[in-house]
Amino acid sequence: MDLLDSSHWGPVWALLHDLDRDIAALYAEAGIADVRTRYVGPLIQLSRHEPSTIQELATRVAVTHSAMSQTVAAMRRAGLVDDADNVDGRTRRIKLSARGRELVPFLAAEWRATETSVRELEAELPYPLTRVVDDIRRALERRSFRDRLRANFER
Numbered sequence: 425m426d427l428l429d430s431s432h433w434g435p436v437w438a439l440l441h442d443l444d445r446d447i448a449a450l451y452a453e454a455g456i457a458d459v460r461t462r463y464v465g466p467l468i469q470l471s472r473h474e475p476s477t478i479q480e481l482a483t484r485v486a487v488t489h490s491a492m493s494q495t496v497a498a499m500r501r502a503g504l505v506d507d508a509d510n511v512d513g514r515t516r517r518i519k520l521s522a523r524g525r526e527l528v529p530f531l532a533a534e535w536r537a538t539e540t541s542v543r544e545l546e547a548e549l550p551y552p553l554t555r556v557v558d559d560i561r562r563a564l565e566r567r568s569f570r571d572r573l574r575a576n577f578e579r
Contacts, residue, residue: 443542447461448461451534454530458502459502459504459531463499463502463504464531466485466499467504467524467528468528468532468535469485470520471520476518477515477518478518479492504523505518
């Protein structure tokens with residue numbers, strides 16, 4: 425079999441996409457279809473630690489600065505965040521807009537419902553996904569993915 429015709433973890437990505445789609449459907453039912461699931465963590469963090477820099481948000485939600493910068497730009501276009509009064513001209517801080525602040529209670533409730541639902545789902549499994557992730561991390565501590573990739577790389 426040609427490995428170019430496969431995606432071994434494709435089903436994992438598809439499952440995550442399906443779960444994300446179901447969360448987005450909840451937003452559509454609530455009339456906020458323009459809110460993306462990737463906004464929720466940063467918006468909740470902003471509601472708890474406002475104002476924040478892009479780097480602070482990136483650290484809190486465990487993504488790269490670049491990814492958070494793109495998310496903040498999208499949230500700004502959606503009217504969910506504004507620039508904060510910046511006391512230091514070298515550092516840009518952002519804060520929730522009035523609309524973002526209005527949506528946070530709904531988004532926090534969705535986050536809690538999602539976490540509860542995922543935990544319920546995982547309890548039904550004979551081998552929880554969190555255990556799989558821990559096992560993969562331990563295997564990667566023994567031999568990194570980069571080392572595995574290099575060993576299997578052919579030009």
